Amino acid sequence: MSRWKAKHDKEHYYKLAKKENYRSRASFKLKQLNKKYKIIKPDHKVVDLGAAPGGWSQVVTEIIGEEGCGQVVSVDLEYIKPIDHEAFLAIKGDFTTQEVQNTIVEAIDGRADVVLSDASPKLCGIKDIDNFRTYDLASSVLDITDNILKNDGDLIMKAFQGEAYQKLISDLKKKFRNVKTTKPNSSRKRSSEMYIIARGFKAKKIKNS
Numbered sequence: 001m002s003r004w005k006a007k008h009d010k011e012h013y014y015k016l017a018k019k020e021n022y023r024s025r026a027s028f029k030l031k032q033l034n035k036k037y038k039i040i041k042p043d044h045k046v047v048d049l050g051a052a053p054g055g056w057s058q059v060v061t062e063i064i065g066e067e068g069c070g071q072v073v074s075v076d077l078e079y080i081k082p083i084d085h086e087a088f089l090a091i092k093g094d095f096t097t098q099e100v101q102n103t104i105v106e107a108i109d110g111r112a113d114v115v116l117s118d119a120s121p122k123l124c125g126i127k128d129i130d131n132f133r134t135y136d137l138a139s140s141v142l143d144i145t146d147n148i149l150k151n152d153g154d155l156i157m158k159a160f161q162g163e164a165y166q167k168l169i170s171d172l173k174k175k176f177r178n179v180k181t182t183k184p185n186s187s188r189k190r191s192s193e194m195y196i197i198a199r200g201f202k203a204k205k206i207k208n209s
């Protein structure tokens, strides 16, 4: 793809986000993913990890709509400006910590039907360090599903193609019945980001329950 085309696509989604009142271009990625895979439903409890500024969460509240009884709990290190929808709740903090995971479980009163993660770590430009940081964060998302995702629930997560990408996919295949990778049109072609659709979470049995 030419540089011109890549720049054109980026500007196209940026302008569209402004026009349609989305907080980020990223909204279109989730819209396209959910249109194709039909994962999020109006009655779902959804946890959005790495949610700021809130573009994905806006899309989830739209899916829940006026009638749906779903919920979206949005977590980020950064402040997320409230979304005017009764299903929305924001938690400011680091989702890799047990404390924040406990707060999430309390907020959704149980386990989520769907976990979303568009989280990206801070990158420094040194390839080995950045590869390590992205794999480490993606692995944390996977670990967190053990605590917050219900049996047979689904996960949509961002991952970056790199050295540890195949390892991440094989880790996911151990925990989910079906794992696919995809790249929505709104994701820049030059970027190594991919989206993983993992369905049918095999929750571990909790002892004495």
Ligand SMILES: C[S@@+](CC[C@H](N)C(=O)[O-])C[C@H]1O[C@@H](n2cnc3c(N)ncnc32)[C@H](O)[C@@H]1O
Pocket (backbone or CB within 6 Å): 023, 024, 026, 027, 049, 050, 051, 052, 053, 054, 055, 056, 057, 075, 076, 077, 078, 093, 094, 095, 096, 118, 119, 120, 121, 122, 137
């Ligand atoms: C690309 S942005 C997400 C964009 C969002 N999906 C949207 O549509 O607006 C990635 C976010 O991941 C967050 N993040 C990275 N690591 C995190 C962590 N450990 N805990 C919470 N948030 C984290 C960053 O603060 C950043 O806001």
